[in-house]
Amino acid sequence: xxxxxxxxxxDLPSTKAxxxxxxxxxxxxxxxxxxxxxxxxxxxxSTKQFVTxxxxxxxxxxxxxxxxCIYILDATGIQRTIVYGTTxxxxxxxxxx
Numbered sequence: 001x002x003x004x005x006x007x008x009x010x011d012l013p014s015t016k017a018x019x020x021x022x023x024x025x026x027x028x029x030x031x032x033x034x035x036x037x038x039x040x041x042x043x044x045x046s047t048k049q050f051v052t053x054x055x056x057x058x059x060x061x062x063x064x065x066x067x068x069c070i071y072i073l074d075a076t077g078i079q080r081t082i083v084y085g086t087t088x089x090x091x092x093x094x095x096x097x
Contacts, residue, residue, distance in 0.1 A: 002075065003044045003045050003046050003091065004044070004045065004073065004074055005042060005043070005044055005073040005074075005078050005089050006033070006042075006043045006044075006053075006071070006073075007041070007042060007070070007071040007073065008029055008040070008041045008057075008069075009039060009040050009068070009069045010022075010061075010066065010067065011039055011066070011068075012061070012066045018065065018066070024060055025060055025061065025068075028057070028060065029041040029043070029053075032045065032049070032053050033045075042089050044091040
């Protein structure tokens with residue numbers, strides 16, 4: 001079974017605590033996927049990897065202050081992606097840290 005593409009998009013407040021969480025979130029997501037834009041990661045993950053990541057995200061963020069969305073794309077969604085000025089999403093073997 002091919003992994004799904006998970007787009008993780010986030011916006012955290014520019015406070016001392018928010019900046020600290022943002023850095024920890026960036027470090028976490030860097031172990032799961034590719035940093036594409038300022039607050040966007042592309043992560044090709046198995047279901048088990050996604051569940052693990054989801055739990056780690058839930059432990060890290062503060063929903064009352066932070067905004068984070070995860071968009072899940074299957075092969076059809078990936079094929080229909082329109083890209084300008086960057087590389088299209090492609091699955092590369094990822095080593096989870």
